[in-house]
Amino acid sequence: MLRTAVIGCGIRGSGVYMPVLRKMNRHFRLAAVCDGVPERADAAASRFGAKSFHNVEEMLDKCRPDLAVVAVTPPPSHENAAVALQVLSAGIHLFAETPIAPSLEEADRIIALVESKGLKVEMGENYYRTPRERFNHALLESGVFGPVHVVYSDFVGHGYHGIALLRSYVGFNVAVERVIGLTNEFAVEMHLYRPGEPTRDKETWQFGVLEFHNGAKGVFSFSTLSYGSPLRWGREKCQLRFYAARGMGAGPDLAILEDARITRPIKVRIKSASVEGQSTIAAFLSDLPGSPGWENPLRRYPLVSGDQHSELTIGLQLLSIYNAITNGTEPEYGVLQARRDRQLDLAMSHSWSRNGEPVSGDFEA
Known part of the structure; x- marks a missing residue:
């Protein structure tokens, strides 16, 4: 069991990571929480039975956790990267939010610390690691579809997230040779984007194209009104499509070629389990010969399943860093992958x- 500290007691820290860590009580023990706002840290500590700290350096020195989860302010401040450097300098394994850093130079400092101190780091890139995505990738890895030639991500993450999702389908081991980005702002009818936020009368669209070394193409589109605006479909209409040598997928619909002339839909059966009164996913199984699919390694925990922010998605990422620390394996999405995606993200912005x-550049896989 890993003694774990969470740095950042806001929505992500106390609302996402701490509840999951508490449920995964055979893997983790939440020993400490830390936040620069004392009231927030104290409230989280009381709720989750951990020790409260208001200073990162003091917490690292007095608590000495096996693992620190950094869930502090995301971009544009990139405070998470500065805290990550503190954790690694103290010789402590790390789970951190994406992106890895605001610049490649800072990312390289993080990587140098990881390598010099022999530490394990998992970056919380979650879009390609939902239960449903893990099922799709399990079929891809088993060769059901053959190589992916084209993948589209429509509203399913933008920038950094969109790039990681596209690369996961073509293959993280396939280098990107060229990046193209387009953006345009449009006037839209004045409306309330989200309760509590200012009204909006403009929308920015972003388009990105990745050209891979093997000829594959990845395309994403994203609008600044994607999540929350009544003028655009929300997450329920987000969709990823891929086209491969022997089949294709569009959202939850998967199909392969049969008898050289028939589109053969792949039927999916979801096995559920009840744990401590909570329904959770036990497995995704296909109706293909041998029933290839994905089995949930955390099916004995009462983790709620859903999108990229669900308990199960987060728990599976935490399991990766747990295995890396205790078994000496490599994290699923470590610092090198995170740096490559940040490099591509910056190239797209350029x-x-x-x-x-x-x-075009040195985008080696």
Whole structure:
């Protein structure tokens, strides 16, 4: 069992990571929480039975956790990268939010610390690691579809998230050769985007294209009104599509070629389990010969399943860093993958700023 500290007691820390860590009580023990706002840290500590700290350095020195989960302010401040450097400098394994850092230079400092101190780091890139995505990837890895030639991500994450999702289908081991980005702002009818936020009368669309070394293409589109606006479909209409040598997928619908002339839909059976009164996913099984699919390694925990922010999705990422620390395995999504996706993200921003001028570079896989 890993003694774990959570740094950041806001929505992500106390609302996402702490509840999951508490449920995964055969893997983790929440020993400490830390936040610069004392009231927030104290409230989280009381709720989850942990020790409260208001200073990161003091917490690392006095608590000495096996693992620190950094869930502090995301971009544009990138405070998470600065805290990550503190954790690693103290010689403590790390789970951190994405992106890895605001610049490649800072990402390289993180990587250098990881390598010099022999530490394990899992970056919380979650879009390609939902239970449903794990089922799709299990079929891809078993060869059901053959190589993926084209993958589209429509509203399913933008920028960094969109890039990681596209790469996961083509293969993280396949290098990207060129990046193209386009963006445009449009006027829209004035409306309330989300309760409590200012009204909006503008929308920015972002488009990205990744050209891979093997000829595959990845395309994503994203709107700043994607999540929450009554003027655009929400997450329930987000969809990823892929087209491969022997089959294809569009959202939950999967199919392969049969008898060289028939589109053969793949039927999916979801096995459920009840744990401590909570229904959770035990497995996704296909109706293909041998029933290839995905089995939930955390099916004995009462983790709620759902999208990229669900308890099960987060728990599976935490399981990866647990295995890396205790078994010496490599994290599923470590610092090198995180740096590559940040590099591609920055290249796409550069292309956006130059009206779609392609960016070629050293994007080795």
